[in-house]
Each structure stands twice: as structure tokens, then as C-alpha cells.
Amino acid sequence: DRINSPDFHxxxxxxxxxxxxxxxRGRHWHAPFAxxxxxxxxxxxxxxxxxxxxxxxxxxxxxxxxxxxxxIKDAGLKWPNDIYWQGRKLGGLLVEAxxxxxxxCRLVLGIGVNFHFxxxxxxxxxxxxxxxxxxxxPLCSRNVFAAALISETLRLLGGMATMYNSSSRIIDEWRRxxxxxxxxxxxxxxxxxxxxRIIGIDSTGALLMDVKxxxxxxxxxxxxxxxxx
Numbered sequence: 001d002r003i004n005s006p007d008f009h010x011x012x013x014x015x016x017x018x019x020x021x022x023x024x025r026g027r028h029w030h031a032p033f034a035x036x037x038x039x040x041x042x043x044x045x046x047x048x049x050x051x052x053x054x055x056x057x058x059x060x061x062x063x064x065x066x067x068x069x070x071x072i073k074d075a076g077l078k079w080p081n082d083i084y085w086q087g088r089k090l091g092g093l094l095v096e097a098x099x100x101x102x103x104x105c106r107l108v109l110g111i112g113v114n115f116h117f118x119x120x121x122x123x124x125x126x127x128x129x130x131x132x133x134x135x136x137x138p139l140c141s142r143n144v145f146a147a148a149l150i151s152e153t154l155r156l157l158g159g160m161a162t163m164y165n166s167s168s169r170i171i172d173e174w175r176r177x178x179x180x181x182x183x184x185x186x187x188x189x190x191x192x193x194x195x196x197r198i199i200g201i202d203s204t205g206a207l208l209m210d211v212k213x214x215x216x217x218x219x220x221x222x223x224x225x226x227x228x229x
Contacts, residue, residue: 002042003098003106009044012150018112035131037091037113037146043157048097048105049167053205053220054160056081056095058170059109062156063091064177066148070140072132076179078227079198079207080220083113084179087227088130090114109157111149115142171203180227185209188224198227 002008015038018031031038049055060077067075067083075085083091091113099105114131116139133139160170180198187194187209196211207218207225 003108008042008106010154011042012039012154013042014039014146031112031114032118034142035117036115037111037142037149039111039146039150041109041111041150041153041157042106043109044104044106045161046104048099048103049160051204052095052097052099052105052107053080054167054170055097055107055109055157056093056220057174057201057205058156058160059093059095059111059153061170061173061177062152063093063111063113063149065152065156066145069148069152070136070145072135075135075177077174077177078180079178079201079225080205085130085135088128090130090132090135109153111153113145113149115145168203171201171205174205175200184228186226186228187218188226189218194218 002011015031017033017035018038057080060081060083063083064075064077067073072085075083075090078084081093081095082089083093091111093112094110095107096110097105097107099107114129116133117129117131132145178200181200183198185196185198187196187207194209194211194216196209196216199208199210199215202208202217205220207220209216209218
């Protein structure tokens with residue numbers, strides 16, 4: 001709602017709970033009161049990074065950096081925008097942008113991380129999940145982690161704007177934390193479903209999969225990736 005306001009750039013908004021947070025492909029993100037980190041960052045680029053998917057990949061890198069700052073060093077990434085720990089989802093990202101052709105771009109980057117969910121949340125989540133409380137004991141302060149997450153996110157976005165972080169640096173760092181190469185997966189596209197083995201990402205951030213012995217490339221967008229093993 002604030003995307004066209006004068007103070008939009010660099011504004012960070014946090015929510016204490018979400019009953020219908022927005023996820024990819026129309027899904028909802030649920031976070032009970034004080035159980036997660038739910039934040040959105042407004043940012044203005046002129047010109048926009050190319051490709052724009054670098055923002056989503058870079059945001060995943062920022063989350064990993066923040067987790068490492070507070071002592072969680074074995075979290076990883078699942079293309080295009082999920083945070084995983086030992087095969088279970090720890091968090092997710094969503095980027096919504098208003099972009100002009102070859103011009104400026106205003107975007108909202110949403111980040112959700114499971115901090116300390118009640119056990120009753122199991123029946124509301126349709127995939128394996130984990131929270132930070134199950135990973136780290138004693139658990140760090142929620143404020144400390146939120147501050148680290150905001151700091152790393154703003155640092156990465158600012159670096160993209162000044163070319164301090166080139167696309168190749170973001171891609172290289174994302175690859176170091178990619179937990180999915182070699183896994184069998186099902187890619188659900190708007191018009192078809194593809195089964196194959198994950199290879200990784202290319203230099204533009206597109207997914208590479210081995211499909212019946214042939215390497216195929218897929219861009220993000222209206223895509224859902226279901227890892228099978």
C-alpha cells in the first residue's frame with residue numbers, strides 16, 4: 001500500500017503475526033503471534049537489477065548471512081526462494097515489483113522465518129517444516145535475529161544498487177548454500193509438470209535440471225518445485 005509514498009525506499013515493516021500472509025502462487029503464509037519473523041522491505045532501484053530474480057536470490061543469501069551471524073551455520077537454500085534446514089522449510093521469500101522497461105523499479109521484499117512455533121501449528125502446514133527453536137539452544141533473542149536480518153538485507157540491497165555486489169558474486173554465494181543439487185524433483189509449471197534431477201542454477205539464476213538425460217533451464221515466476229528425495 002505504501003509503494004508510491006515518498007518515504008517508501010528503505011522502509012522496513014514488521015508484523016507480530018500473520019493469518020493470511022502472501023506467498024507464491026496465491027498461497028498463504030501463517031505465523032502465530034510472536035512465533036516468527038515477518039518483515040517487508042521497500043526498495044527503489046534505478047535502473048532495476050537485471051535479471052530481477054537476482055533480488056530474490058540475493059535476499060536468500062542475506063537470510064543465510066543473518067542466520068550465520070547468530071550461530072546457525074548449516075541452513076541452506078532451495079530455488080528460487082526458500083530457506084531450508086535438514087530437508088525442512090525454515091523460511092521463505094517473496095518479491096513483488098513495479099518495473100518500468102529499462103528504467104526504475106519499486107519493489108517489496110517479504111521475508112518470513114519460523115522462530116518458535118507452537119506444536120499445534122503442525123496441522124496447519126502442509127510440508128515438512130522447522131523453526132529456529134528446534135535448531136538452536138539456547139535460542140537467541142528474536143530482536144537480535146530481526147536486527148541481523150534487517151542489517152544483512154539492507155546491506156545486500158544497497159550493494160546491488162551501487163554494484164558493490166555483482167550478479168556473479170550473488171550467484172556464487174547462493175550456489176555455496178544450495179542444498180538441492182542431485183535431488184529428484186517435480187517442477188510444476190502453469191502448463192505442464194516436469195520430473196528430473198536438480199543440477200543447480202546458471203549464471204542468470206535460472207534453475208537447471210536433468211530431464212531424461214537432457215539439461216533444461218527454467219526461470220522463476222509461476223513455478224513450484226517439489227523435491228522428492
